[in-house]
Amino acid sequence: MTSQPAQTESADLPDELAASGRTRVALVFGGRSEEHAISCATAASVLRALDRERYAVIPIGITRDGHWVLLEDDPEPLEIRDGRLPEVLDTGRQVIFPMGGRDHLLRLVEPDGSVSRLGEVDVVFPLLHGPFGEDGTIQGMLEMADVRYVGCGVLSSAAMMDKHVMKLIFAAAGLHVGPYVVADDLSWRRDKAAVLDAAASLTFPVFVKPARAGSSVGVYKVDRPEDLEAAVDKARDHDPKVLIEQGITGREIECAVLQGRETDAPRVSECGEIVVVGEGHEFYDFEAKYLDESSVQIQVPADVPDTVRAEVRRVAEVAFEAAGCEGLARVDCFVTSAGEVIINEINTMPGFTPFSMYPHAWAGSGLPYPELVDELLQLALARPLGLR
Known part of the structure; x- marks a missing residue:
């Protein structure tokens, strides 16, 4: 984005956006994080789901180097196909976002420098995953722009993006969090041996994760203490802050959460489980999630006892409220063979791809994908601006 240009601008809207009576929705996707491609795939699914009789859609892609560009209302280039990861390319049609005050107009700067109006936007659907989007940055910008x-808002987005801060909040809320050690940038550079000594108290295998990433980017399973240092160094290529988590023997059971309508009390979906069945995947890694569809099975409802189902759903509700979430989130838990429920993490902008648990969980709970997208937009439109 740039500051507002001084050139003379045209008031003409593109034909597909000029129709009156529809809610104007800006989909923002792509972005500067390593989850750029997954954000594009999420946008493709949402584009297919939106009812064009109710919504005028403005697809805004953010390139890997941060340029905001207007794209065609076409999901196909944004889909993952035959192992090809999609990418937002710079079209030269730069979108200028309003920065508050009386001016709420989106503007478009063409490659020749001419400026036109895209009109006001009623609601933004920020389909960004990872840093520079899901972490409170775009939420803060939109708050400033009214x-x-x-x-989710700024605080919950930022806090839940950082797995360390997330665990501290969950523990304070009385939820059971698995053992872990933090390898932040200063500690690792100043006294690497002390971090490794602390991690020696964990039971192997452990999982090494960038603290502020998702989609299993940069996650490594480590079976032996002597391999831990190298795994942390590799994870630091993605984020200078790294978590070392003790592996939990059990199943990963997930719930989707929606903000309530009248009471704001969270609504929790049926429990779901993703089972890795393909060879070559020790855990639910990036390739299993997005590139090898045959390697996973999504089961909703998950085949768990009623007592476990009730506890996972309770944990999801407590986590949603403890984090101060709004709108939506997905909560992931481990369930041990003894039926103990241990919270793993919460995702404040879960994936909406055809392989994603969040829409599957709601579909299995009686809320189909198009209705889910509509529900999220209506929740956002009903939410007041400013402090709340």
């Missing part, structure tokens, strides 16, 4: 948006 523009409504789907999903």
